[in-house]
Amino acid sequence: MDVDAFVLAHRETWNRLDYLTKHRRSLTGAEIDELVDLYQRVSTHLSMVRSSSTDSALTGRLSALVAQARAAVTGAHAPLSKEFVRFWTVSFPVVAYRARYWWLATTVIFVLVSILIGMWVAGDPEVRASIGTPEMIDQLVNHDFESYYSEHAATAFALQVWTNNAWIAVQCIAYAILLGIPIPLVLWINAVNVGVMGGLMFGAGKGAFMMGLLLPHGLLELGAVFLAGAVGMRLGWSVIAPGDRPRGQVLAEQGRAVVAVAAGLVVMLFVSGLIEAFVTPSPLPTFLRVAIGVLALGLFLGYIGYFGRRADRAGDSGDLADAPDVVPTG
Template identity: 70%
Template sequence: MDVDAFVVAHRPTWDRLEDLIKRRNKLSGAEVDELVDLYQRVSTHLSMVRSSSSDSALIGRLSTLVARARSAVTGAHAPLWSEFRKFWTVSFPVVAYRCWRWWLGSAIGFTIVAVAIGIWVASNPEVQATIGTPSDIEQLVNHDFESYYSENPAGSFALRVWINNSWVAAQCIAFAVLLGLPIPYILFQNAANVGVAGGLMFDAGKGGLFLGLLTPHGLLELTAVFLAAAAGMRLGWSVIVAGDRPRAQVLAEQGRAVVAVAIGLVAVLLLSGLIEALVTPSPFPTWVRIAIGVLAEVAFLAYVVYFGRRAVAAGESGDVADAPDFVPTR
């Protein structure tokens, strides 16, 4: 081995690794990945020098550099609070932000279907006759719809709502394994249910009551469902148009991102369930209840946009496999 030529060829790599080691507590995610890569490459260099040269000075320098790099890479596991913080400031919002087109498309499609069915039901007595008898419809619009939100204790009702909403979102997440193909049907079913109820209530002159009871929790609740649907459908489309990348790799990466959405939506749906149990049936004026729902919705969207945009700018993907289980240490 020509030691001088070897040193000239690889010195920039060694200098770069040393620089990363010195700044190990202030590295970005990309620089942490680079640190690991350079550690592996310089370990190979050390092995080559040991087997082909007797230059003790060079062997000593590379041995020290590799030992320091190993300590930086494997020195300590990231604390739980750090992982928790990264999930809520990076992993979840960046996935939500990246699929905003699918998210918005789901919301627009849902709204169009719900409004169209509502108008159809409200303007056609024949359609209403297929839904139920006049006494059944009267019971629904005059009693059942409103009492649904107050007939049970708030705690048990919140739990039941959370389970129900989580189930709808879970179906969207679960059907991601089928490339998201059944998800539009799930959205259509829920849009049809909202449209039928809205059509009956508006036809009975109780549109204000309908919106006053649905809006406080419905904004955040439906937003969560749309996000779950968007993540599932985006996964399917990514696999279909994988380009030059192996479809199995795309499926794995997007699947891990969908997991991040699923975990995040547990908290979002819990909040919407609490609003439905505590705010919707409360004695507050309608405008106050709606204002609380709008505030929760705006806060969630602002959270996603702020942290999601920042994470995208930093090159984050939301793939949980990208998150290291260690932090560089001294």
């Protein structure tokens, strides 16, 4: 597509739609009909640009124009059921999919930091001695770690786990307001905690036992935390380096993306909390409990990959402001 020629050919149409949208409260009957017609035509232009051009500035401009015109034309929203379906098949998965490289990088760095700290703790008796007395460490690795998963009723424990994990994810989401700057510190603190615990358990010969309790729920749980951190940091970076688009527009779009991820993570963490409460402490064989955790993560990644890629290829950003309303009729 020749973007310059396309803009030149349709610029007057877009300007006219923008004018009618801004003056919608004082339009005549003929102008209302013109507004509906132009809305449908510019919606087609937006689809053409999304499928044939990589000009993000033009796509953003037309997306905003179509969203404003749609609100003026319809004055009503799509049924709640359609908005619900759109959220789970477009808004949430496409935002997670587009943040996949940030998500992967966050995961790799977190795991590497945890492993290095774990190896340091496990291999140095002086480090372990600085963490606690031999009696304290013995109590932790031989009693407290396992009893953590079974000392409370499963339903109460599920709520406790969900609340704790949600709080960590919420911190990452909330820190997006500060351009994601504090997020690495939050993740670092949690990586250190995981590494220290792993070092103590492996140092005491309880490494396999620890992984058998951690992996069933931890794969999905940490995946949610990493996603929250990745999206928050991506927002910050998009504001620092917005490309050829207005910084305010990028901030608004990415902010709405963070909201979408926050809502999706509520369900993701709820599922991991259920696994931690009912599967982790269960009498099932270790391999089966771990398999359930791997399956849960695999299903989630498959869901993101399928729906997120499909929406991304269709040019849908998942922006909540672009959610379709009732289609107007001329």
